[in-house]
Amino acid sequence: MTTFKKNKPYNSLPLLPPKIALETTKVLRKTIEASRALAQLNGRLTNLPNPTLFLDTIHLQEAKASSEIENIITTNDDLYKAIVADKKFDNPATKEVISYKEALWNGLKAIENRPFISTNLCIDIVQSIKKNTAGIRTTPGTALKNVKGETIYTPPTGETIIRDKLENLEAFINGKGTIDPLIKMALMHYQFEAIHPFSDGNGRTGRILLLLYLKTANLLDTPALFLSEFIIKNKTDYYMKLRNVTEHQDWEAWILYMLEMIVFTANKALKRLNMVTELIQVMSEEIKISLPKVYSKELVEILFRLPYTKRQFLIDAKLGTPKTIGNYLIELEKAGFLISEKIGKEKLYLNHRLMAILEKN
Ligand SMILES: Nc1ncnc2c1ncn2[C@@H]1O[C@H](COP(=O)(O)OP(=O)(O)OP(=O)(O)O)[C@@H](O)[C@H]1O
Ligand SMILES: [Mg+2]
Numbered sequence: 283m284t285t286f287k288k289n290k291p292y293n294s295l296p297l298l299p300p301k302i303a304l305e306t307t308k309v310l311r312k313t314i315e316a317s318r319a320l321a322q323l324n325g326r327l328t329n330l331p332n333p334t335l336f337l338d339t340i341h342l343q344e345a346k347a348s349s350e351i352e353n354i355i356t357t358n359d360d361l362y363k364a365i366v367a368d369k370k371f372d373n374p375a376t377k378e379v380i381s382y383k384e385a386l387w388n389g390l391k392a393i394e395n396r397p398f399i400s401t402n403l404c405i406d407i408v409q410s411i412k413k414n415t416a417g418i419r420t421t422p423g424t425a426l427k428n429v430k431g432e433t434i435y436t437p438p439t440g441e442t443i444i445r446d447k448l449e450n451l452e453a454f455i456n457g458k459g460t461i462d463p464l465i466k467m468a469l470m471h472y473q474f475e476a477i478h479p480f481s482d483g484n485g486r487t488g489r490i491l492l493l494l495y496l497k498t499a500n501l502l503d504t505p506a507l508f509l510s511e512f513i514i515k516n517k518t519d520y521y522m523k524l525r526n527v528t529e530h531q532d533w534e535a536w537i538l539y540m541l542e543m544i545v546f547t548a549n550k551a552l553k554r555l556n557m558v559t560e561l562i563q564v565m566s567e568e569i570k571i572s573l574p575k576v577y578s579k580e581l582v583e584i585l586f587r588l589p590y591t592k593r594q595f596l597i598d599a600k601l602g603t604p605k606t607i608g609n610y611l612i613e614l615e616k617a618g619f620l621i622s623e624k625i626g627k628e629k630l631y632l633n634h635r636l637m638a639i640l641e642k643n
Contacts, residue, residue: 287436288434289436291437291440292435292436292476293439293440293443295437295447295473295477297447297450298450298451298454299461299469300469300531300533302531302533304465304469304533304534304537305461305462306534308538309537309538312537312541312542312545313462313541315541316464316541316544316545319544319548319549319552320496320501320502321501322548322552323506323548323552324502326552326555326556327504327506330555332583334504335587336558336586339588339640340551341383341386341387342365342379342383342588343511343640344383344386344493344505344507344508344509345379345380345382345383346361347508347510347511347514348485349375349379349486350514351485351486351513351514352485352486354378356375356376356379358589358637358641360373360376361379361380362588363630364376365588365590366588366590366591366595367590367625367626367628368626368628369625369626369627369628381412382411385408385410385486385487385490386490388406388410389403389407389491389493390493390505393494397497398456398498399491399494399498400452401418401445404479405417407487407491408480408483408484408486411483411486411490412482416481416482417480418441418444418445418448418479419439419441419479422439424436424437424439424478424481425437435476435525435528437477437478438478444479447473447477448479451473451474454466454469454470455495463499463501464501464544465537465541466495466499467495467496467540468536468540469537471488471540472524472527472533472536474487474488475488475524476527489513493507506555507547507548508551511547511550513543516543519539520539523535524536554639558636561586561639562582562586565582565619565635566579566582568619569582573617576610578601580599584599584601585619585633585636586636589633589634589637590630590633591620591630592629592630592631593608593629596610596611614631615631619633620632621634
């Protein structure tokens with residue numbers, strides 16, 4: 283029997299997989315729904331002429347939302363300006379969001395080389411999020427508190443115990459087994475958060491792992507999901523369901539919650555993707571008609587890589603001499619496609635219709 287006490291390190295946290303029947307009718311039904319939603323999104327992404335085009339934007343949106351859960355708040359406008367401008371932005375929240383995005387990016391690179399989610403990968407991720415050399419917790423004292431300051435959960439203590447539990451988690455994630463990969467995803471996320479291997483950044487690391495896992499499980503080749511947006515909207519529920527696994531072994535409600543997160547975010551990503559691809563088509567036609575000399579497919583792609591662009595991006599893409607490109611941008615602005623803003627010594631150009639889609643809801 284596992285004994286759980288809020289104030290005592292939960293060293294008896296059970297290893298995975300749980301020893302109860304997980305694949306109930308409700309869970310299986312929801313698994314089918316989630317798989318279908320994901321497959322639809324994945325298919326749509328694979329069929330895009332240039333599936334990597336939106337990646338920077340998507341990753342930044344996810345980084346922004348995930349950091350908001352931690353109360354690191356930045357606006358879309360600040361964030362994208364900071365990414366594109368040479369001028370250094372001192373807003374700490376923006377910096378943190380950019381670190382998060384880099385952590386996600388590095389994680390993706392790592393699993394492309396080796397599709398394996400390991401303890402070391404988790405450490406790399408938390409280090410890039412936190413921009414420090416923190417590792418597995420070695421000293422006791424980490425506890426999760428509610429808003430009133432009461433301890434609601436004390437994770438396992440002792441480096442050896444933590445590492446053992448991570449080793450079990452690693453074997454579970456990468457092992458073959460017969461559990462559906464989406465159910466596995468739910469189990470692994472609970473377990474990672476319950477082990478809580480680091481003194482901070484466990485939530486953000488755990489959320490990056492979700493996206494990396496979907497890729498290694500071949501469920502989503504391009505990580506274009508805004509999982510964190512769902513968690514922010516349902517944060518109380520998220521915390522409560524985690525607790526109910528610990529306190530009442532209520533795995534079913536937890537798994538259903540995680541599957542609903544997949545359904546909701548996959549459908550939403552699909553909708554956004556359709557809106558952006560439609561806008562690309564519309565704007566391409568409009569530019570072709572009103573500014574035929576300026577139009578090229580490459581130019582439009584650059585205008586859609588991130589909401590802000592600048593002269594240098596077009597020069598780097600070899601779309602013309604600096605002078606020609608300067609004229610292109612003037613004409614695009616005059617025709618209302620872009621809005622310029624001076625930031626430090628340079629001018630940034632906003633694709634305001636793309637930003638409007640990102641800002642929606
Ligand atoms: N009762 C609980 N049991 C296990 N894990 C929990 C519980 N409540 C919250 N958590 C997890 O702990 C995370 C917070 O831990 P930590 O502060 O280390 O991470 P973070 O990335 O800094 O924060 P955040 O997730 O708020 O952005 C939450 O996101 C959640 O995943
Ligand atoms: Mg924290």
